Amino acid sequence: MSAAAIPATTTVPAPTAKHERTPLRSWQQALKLTRYQLRDYLFSRRFILMMSIVAIIGAILTAVVGYYRPAAFLSGSDAFYSTLWGSGVTVVIVFAGVIFGGDAIAGEFQNRTGYFLMGQPIRRATVYVGKYIAAFVAALTAVVLFALVLLANGSYYFGAGAFTANFGASFVLAVVYLLALLGATFLFSSLFKTSTYATLVVAVLFLFGFMILQALIQGLAHTTPWYILTYADSIIGGVFNASCASAPGTHTCTQPGPGGEITQTVTNATIPEGVGIMIAYFVITAILGLLSFEREEFS
Amino acid sequence: MTAPSIVLTSLTKRFGSFTALDRLDLKLEGGKCVGFLGPNGAGKTTALKLLTDMIFPTEGECFLNGISVQRERMRALEAAGVLIESPEVYPSLSPTQALEMVADLRGMSRTEREERIPAVLAEVKMSEWAHVKVGKFSKGMKQRINIAAALVHDPEIVVLDEPATGLDPRGMSEVRSIVRDLKKHDRLIFMSSHILAEVTDVCDEVALINHGKLLFYDTLENVTAKFSAGHSSVDASFARPVPERTVADRLAAESDLLKVEQLDPRRYRLQFKGGPAVQARLLRKLSDEALELVSFTESKSALEEVYLSQIEKGD
Incomplete structure (x- = not known):
């Protein structure tokens, strides 16, 4: 694109009068920045990609359940949501965190958009918070879309019984999990100045890393990995109390296995534990991320 | 209203064992344009980044209108329009939206925004693309938007880091025109540049740094007079070849x-000692119908000569 076609003569008048300006408070600036950042997200390819991922996951679940009609899922709304929503939404949240948060801060350095913002009278912390809120709203849109797909499915199978208090509670827990995961994502993003590294680290950690680590700790050390965020996410499905294996707390469960029944002790986070871990993750990663970004130089 | 000012005191920046800026002291005051010169790696951009709090000083402090940038970033930058290192605008925003974001963050009212945004877009010749996404723009067009963003709030102090970067000759000329226009409105402009002709054309004063140290800061006239040992030079051009x-x-x-x-056959450079009186005498002697003198201007290379001699001395 060239600027050659622009009329060459333009005389700009000096400002006609001095306008009164009220410097904004940091929280007002954060909300203003959120608005523009959100606009950037909503009109970006990444938003279309995220919505497509949710739509594809929703379509596959709808088709598989509709075709096979598994009795275990369709025995009641709690059993239905426990598996489909409980497992599905954590995947959606991890994808949303990676897509909207992975490069949110690192991208400010790599894409040089930070140089545009930091020339303005705005605190680094304000930029961080504004971008966090925007990423949260964009990711929440994806979560809401997934919830709508499952509620539509649920109402098809269970009618008015699809709209349960347990689903509401689980949705709230999913939102708290999203807060925590995005907090951690932003922390990793603020530690890197390269978007690819930041996105890769976040994706690997949340898609495989933490789950492998959790399994190793539980299997080998026989201790409860309460300090891993993915340990806490079991409460999203667990709140439905649909099965012994997924119910919150420690239980001895007997399940069918090869050569007979297997009895094992299952440890899941209790609801208060899970919420506590998520909130702790959110608070600690937010503080560390803010401190990290405050010390970053746009060199 | 007090005169706009930029003050750098003992400004030092070290990156590991490398000292990028070494106790730089500089005080600029009043409505004028100050050119910030130096070779690559001299510390120009480092100084401007410290001045705008993009990086943090190892020692020293910067002040904009008497307000410490390091201690009160928000208040200090309110008075400044900044363009450092050719930044990128969020690609899905249009120029109007990008400038609205800047105006919003600076607390400008709707009335002021509606007045200023079209005006600065016209100033940088981007009105035609006011509502097209920035992601589709060339480097030069993005730089125009960056310049507009630095000016949208009508700042008292303008800090420009090589503003002509990425612009074609016409764009460079337009930047010079914008800077000249800003000077008319009593703005303090602090502009780094590699283009000496640009500095000579628009700046009133120059500061030269090398290896992180200030070599000199003075008016353009004083610098060329002082460092060229009281010699001046003018270029005389004629309509036809003159022996x-x-x-x-x-x-x-x-x-x-x-x-x-x-x-060349039509142009001569005259070096002389003395000031404008001698220059006027030389002009009188050359301006008759027989020679057909068409221009008689101060040699543009005066600053270049000073620049090269001082940099070589420092090296």
Whole structure:
């Protein structure tokens, strides 16, 4: 694109009068920045990609359940949501965190958009918070879309019984999990100045890393990995109390296995534990991320 | 209203063992344009980044209108319009939206925004693309938007880091025109540049740094007079080729003339000692119908000569 076609003569008048300006408070600036950042997200390819991922996951679940009609899922709304929503939404949240948060801060350095913002009278912390809120709203849109797909499915199978208090509670827990995961994502993003590294680290950690680590700790050390965020996410499905294996707390469960029944002790986070871990993750990663970004130089 | 000011005190920046800026002291005050010169790696951009709190000083402090940038970033930057390192705008925003974001963050009212945004977009010749996404723009067009963003709030102080980067010759000329226009409105402009002709054209004063140290800061006239040992030079151009002998004969009686150098058959550079009175005398002697003198201007290379001599001395 060239600027050659622009009329060459333009005389700009000096400002006609001095306008009164009220410097904004940091929280007002954060909300203003959120608005523009959100606009950037909503009109970006990444938003279309995220919505497509949710739509594809929703379509596959709808088709598989509709075709096979598994009795275990369709025995009641709690059993239905426990598996489909409980497992599905954590995947959606991890994808949303990676897509909207992975490069949110690192991208400010790599894409040089930070140089545009930091020339303005705005605190680094304000930029961080504004971008966090925007990423949260964009990711929440994806979560809401997934919830709508499952509620539509649920109402098809269970009618008015699809709209349960347990689903509401689980949705709230999913939102708290999203807060925590995005907090951690932003922390990793603020530690890197390269978007690819930041996105890769976040994706690997949340898609495989933490789950492998959790399994190793539980299997080998026989201790409860309460300090891993993915340990806490079991409460999203667990709140439905649909099965012994997924119910919150420690239980001895007997399940069918090869050569007979297997009895094992299952440890899941209790609801208060899970919420506590998520909130702790959110608070600690937010503080560390803010401190990290405050010390970053746009060199 | 007090005069706009930029003050750098003992400003030092070290990156590991490398000292990028070494106790730089500089005080700029009043409505004028100050050119910030130096070779690559001299510390120009480092100084401007410290001045705008993009990086943090190892020692020292910067002040904009008397307010510490390091201690009160928000208040200090309110008065400044900043363009550092050719930043990128969020690609899905249009120029109007990008400028609205800046105006919003600065607390500008809707009325002021509606007045200023179209005006600065016109100033940088981007009105036609006011509502097209920035992601589709060329480097030069993005730089125009960056310049507009630095000016949208009508700042008292303008900090520009090589503003002509990425612009074509026409764009460079337009930047010079914008800077000249800003000077009319009593703005303090602090502009780093590699283009000496640009500095000579628009700046009133120059500061030269090398290896992180300030070599000098003075008015353009004083710098060229002081560092060229009181010598000045002018370029005389004629409508048609003029023999060297003819020019030398005309000026033979002029004792202050030191050297006549033929640049091409129609252009001569005259080096002389003394000030404007000698320059006026030389002009009178060359301006008759027979020679057809068409221009008589101060040599643009004066600053270049000073620049090169001082940098070489420092190296």
